[in-house]
Amino acid sequence: MQSRAFSIADPNIMRNIGISAHIDSGKTTLTERILYYTGRIDEIHEVKGSDNVGAKMDSMELEREKGITIKSAATYCEWKDHHVNIIDTPGHVDFTVEVERALRVLDGAILLVCGASGVQPQTLTVDKQMKRYSVPRVIFINKLDRMGADPWFCITSVKERLGLNAAAVQVNIGIENGLQGVVDLVKMKALYFEGENGDNIVEKEIPEDLVEMCKEKKLELLASLADHDPEIEEYYLNEDINIPIDVLKKSIRQLTIEQKFCPVYMGSAYKNKGVQPLLDGVIDYLPRPTEVKNYAFDIAKNNEKVMTEIDNKKPFVGLAFKLEESQFGQLTYVRIYQGKLKKGATLNNTATKKKVKISRMVRMHSNEMEDINEAGAGDIFAIFGVDCASGETFCDQTINWSMQSMHVPEPVMSLTIKPKKTDQLELFLKALNRFQREDPTFVVKQNMESEEIIISGMGELHLFIYCERMKREYDVDLIIGNPTVNYRETITHKATFNFLHKKQSGGAGQYAKVIGYIEPKDQSGEEADLSCQFMDKTEGQNIPNEYIPSIEKAFHECTKKGPQTGYPVVGVNYVLTDGQTHPVDSSSLAFGLATKYSFREAFQKAGPQILEPVMNVEVTVPSECQGSIMGQLVRRRGTVTNTQTKTGLFILNADVPLAAMFGYATELRGATQGLGEFSMEYKMHSPVGEFEVADVIEAYKKKRADKDEE
Numbered sequence: 001m002q003s004r005a006f007s008i009a010d011p012n013i014m015r016n017i018g019i020s021a022h023i024d025s026g027k028t029t030l031t032e033r034i035l036y037y038t039g040r041i042d043e044i045h046e047v048k049g050s051d052n053v054g055a056k057m058d059s060m061e062l063e064r065e066k067g068i069t070i071k072s073a074a075t076y077c078e079w080k081d082h083h084v085n086i087i088d089t090p091g092h093v094d095f096t097v098e099v100e101r102a103l104r105v106l107d108g109a110i111l112l113v114c115g116a117s118g119v120q121p122q123t124l125t126v127d128k129q130m131k132r133y134s135v136p137r138v139i140f141i142n143k144l145d146r147m148g149a150d151p152w153f154c155i156t157s158v159k160e161r162l163g164l165n166a167a168a169v170q171v172n173i174g175i176e177n178g179l180q181g182v183v184d185l186v187k188m189k190a191l192y193f194e195g196e197n198g199d200n201i202v203e204k205e206i207p208e209d210l211v212e213m214c215k216e217k218k219l220e221l222l223a224s225l226a227d228h229d230p231e232i233e234e235y236y237l238n239e240d241i242n243i244p245i246d247v248l249k250k251s252i253r254q255l256t257i258e259q260k261f262c263p264v265y266m267g268s269a270y271k272n273k274g275v276q277p278l279l280d281g282v283i284d285y286l287p288r289p290t291e292v293k294n295y296a297f298d299i300a301k302n303n304e305k306v307m308t309e310i311d312n313k314k315p316f317v318g319l320a321f322k323l324e325e326s327q328f329g330q331l332t333y334v335r336i337y338q339g340k341l342k343k344g345a346t347l348n349n350t351a352t353k354k355k356v357k358i359s360r361m362v363r364m365h366s367n368e369m370e371d372i373n374e375a376g377a378g379d380i381f382a383i384f385g386v387d388c389a390s391g392e393t394f395c396d397q398t399i400n401w402s403m404q405s406m407h408v409p410e411p412v413m414s415l416t417i418k419p420k421k422t423d424q425l426e427l428f429l430k431a432l433n434r435f436q437r438e439d440p441t442f443v444v445k446q447n448m449e450s451e452e453i454i455i456s457g458m459g460e461l462h463l464f465i466y467c468e469r470m471k472r473e474y475d476v477d478l479i480i481g482n483p484t485v486n487y488r489e490t491i492t493h494k495a496t497f498n499f500l501h502k503k504q505s506g507g508a509g510q511y512a513k514v515i516g517y518i519e520p521k522d523q524s525g526e527e528a529d530l531s532c533q534f535m536d537k538t539e540g541q542n543i544p545n546e547y548i549p550s551i552e553k554a555f556h557e558c559t560k561k562g563p564q565t566g567y568p569v570v571g572v573n574y575v576l577t578d579g580q581t582h583p584v585d586s587s588s589l590a591f592g593l594a595t596k597y598s599f600r601e602a603f604q605k606a607g608p609q610i611l612e613p614v615m616n617v618e619v620t621v622p623s624e625c626q627g628s629i630m631g632q633l634v635r636r637r638g639t640v641t642n643t644q645t646k647t648g649l650f651i652l653n654a655d656v657p658l659a660a661m662f663g664y665a666t667e668l669r670g671a672t673q674g675l676g677e678f679s680m681e682y683k684m685h686s687p688v689g690e691f692e693v694a695d696v697i698e699a700y701k702k703k704r705a706d707k708d709e710e
């Protein structure tokens, strides 16, 4: 471990960037190259390389084996006197919360697109996330050395499928095996990457055969900027491509930061072509921390929205955005939104109200670290030995601010697990506890009746990875149950209730009457409203105020377990309009029970519906498998949403219920001699088909009956 004290970095020469993409697009490979060219590592190791070293960023053993990045690692490097923090974000859809967390703290991103496949399902997801957090991006079209690569097809798919105003700032020189370099359209110069690892950039004139194309592409670039920039419009209308470099760069920078434009770079990380100009692009076009607006909520002032300022003199505000268990204790990644931090300082955790002393600060370089004594506004670093959960805010003791909370998606799938041997129970619980603190989408619940542990997450692979880590890191063997889909229940129309709960024979009596209705929530907004809300619309004192809280509580209790499937109820309002009490026999207990019965009764009348998670599935197969693939997905209740054919490949998108996707990997492999690939991401919850409803209800009844028998 190296130890080097750093002085505070100037936020004006700082960039906080992430690299996001569809699985296998080459993020790890690209990051590895970036670390190499910036001098952070001396050698290049391939992701699935035969040298057994593995790329630097994939620090977990499991990651190396699988060759996929499942945990984001933060690192930093220096490029042309700039200090660049990079978060390598995982690409697989099952790990989106890691991507979201990374995007939350970044000021800009590289959106990586595979040069042969263009926009893929996960590209859509990360793009949506970038839009949600207003992250400006530059695009890198990678793998241009691959068979079938076509940067112009990719740019069209970026424009059409992501709806981005994107244009190339480069033109490739050669393609596939013949990829030689790129033309820089801003400077109108050809760039070649010579030497064993492409370290040596040689600038030449544009090759004769590309001159016309470069002129055309430069005009396209000007056209994309002209709509938003009158100065560029002049050049464009005059078809004047000899625009001064600084004028063009200034426009690209401004429009990129405003998210009105995305400059597109291209090359091949693997073949060491085009990475250094991309780094220049990060510095030239992505924002400094000082150019990004961030807000916090002032808890002392009733959560008033306040703007944080990248200013070292202001009180410290930092967000813990990622936790990792390391051999030295819990490692917490922090992004500073305001102020600076010195080792030894004491901070407040706004969520827990606990004071914490910062005794060790480090900068991470994958799984290695460097000790630092202080860090300043805008920077990203890590602290040791601080007890907190991800998403919590730390403040200087003079203020009490909270950064906005992060969007955490609902888990869509569950598994029951238990340790094979009872003496492993303690380790088993310890591991579960740790995984939960690291990952808010990994949810652990105990079924009180069966004493089973149920883990829920974002998909099969997500849960599988945790089971695997349990074995490898804690040596706990598991008994794993069948995966189940997380259904939800809702209603389709309004239904009234008028329910009297009365028990007045012997002992203390019970009397409570509730009148009102339940109704589905308004779903006209962009995102589904899954909350359940209690509304008190009573007038007068037919139900005294003291009973209202127990009615509200009982309603929320009911929504935790829907009557048909035992899964939660979503998107329902319970509106109380009137009621009745008895001078002696009414009580909170009686009103609680009346509410439960009224809800159950009204629910049956309100057109109950069971919802299931539906996935956006993308399958890529050799063209000749087209027919069988369509058939497979239709049998799995899929609805085809898009198909395309490209250089011998057939690409199909379909919405398919998650419950129908179990075992698909094996079926696809069988039908395509192992040549087919698929990926899926959660899209929405939709009503279960009419033929399947009975099965889902039956399965729930059977489960309950089995439990009763036990």
Ligand SMILES: Nc1nc2c(ncn2[C@@H]2O[C@H](COP(=O)(O)OP(=O)(O)OP(=O)(O)O)[C@@H](O)[C@H]2O)c(=O)[nH]1
Binding pocket: 021, 022, 023, 024, 025, 026, 027, 028, 029, 030, 046, 047, 048, 067, 068, 069, 070, 090, 091, 092, 142, 143, 144, 145, 146, 267, 268, 269, 270, 271
């Ligand atoms: N031909 C070619 N292959 C590449 C290129 N970049 C990466 N690859 C290969 O593509 C595969 C995936 O690369 P990774 O760098 O692991 O991709 P990733 O996006 O980090 O993958 P995940 O973390 O699993 O999403 C590896 O076999 C790489 O060697 C490239 O420019 N050209």
